[in-house]
């Protein structure tokens with residue numbers, strides 16, 4: 001049997017996709033040797049070793065990396081996760097913060113998200129459309145962090161952001177994932193985020209066709225230029241340089 005299918009059958013991974021990622025990353029050994037060929041033929045008498053903690057949705061590792069670069073999440077934070085999918089962001093955030101509430105449109109993720117909410121006391125899930133649920137239902141109190149990753153066109157991501165922004169505390173932080181082809185200039189989208197009154201702290205690039213924007217909601221009365229901004233030659237404020245992801 002193929003190695004990727006075999007380790008799914010053995011219960012190490014929920015999907016062939018996750019098994020393949022682990023094999024290609026060199027995290028699977030057959031009879032003591034790392035094997036990176038996903039289709040390698042294995043039999044029941046082969047000894048298989050799989051590194052621990054890898055059977056998680058991709059979003060888990062994405063947010064882990066963003067956290068390493070931005071420290072957007074802090075212990076005790078109240079977090080809102082828009083577009084929770086299989087719960088990668090939720091799983092990672094719930095290891096750090098006080099409370100995470102996720103909203104997901106698709107019922108396809110019902111069992112995965114339900115399991116996470118059942119197993120983790122600090123996780124709450126609701127199913128619905130971010131654009132139509134009453135804000136109060138999303139969160140009864142203001143949140144410290146909003147994570148927004150909804151596979152939408154940039155202009156629709158901004159619309160969703162404008163809708164949920166009243167829920168973010170002053171000085172609260174935002175992670176906005178923006179789907180963007182590599183060659184497309186991010187500045188118009190970044191300007192739209194700033195037009196919502198947010199201060200962009202960091203823009204993290206990735207090998208995927210997306211960028212990760214970390215922003216802050218200024219406190220009322222703040223109008224001084226904030227550190228992290230610099231003046232461009234044209235006099236416009238710009239976030240500090242794009243950080244390049246090697247993942």
Ligand SMILES: C[S@@+](CC[C@H](N)C(=O)[O-])C[C@H]1O[C@@H](n2cnc3c(N)ncnc32)[C@H](O)[C@@H]1O
Nearest residue numbers: 059083085088089104105106129130149150151
């Ligand atoms: C890229 S995935 C999010 C991945 C997630 N951050 C993770 O940790 O794995 C985008 C998700 O957003 C959901 N979504 C898209 N539009 C939505 C909406 N209007 N309301 C709620 N969820 C939405 C999609 O169903 C999809 O599951």
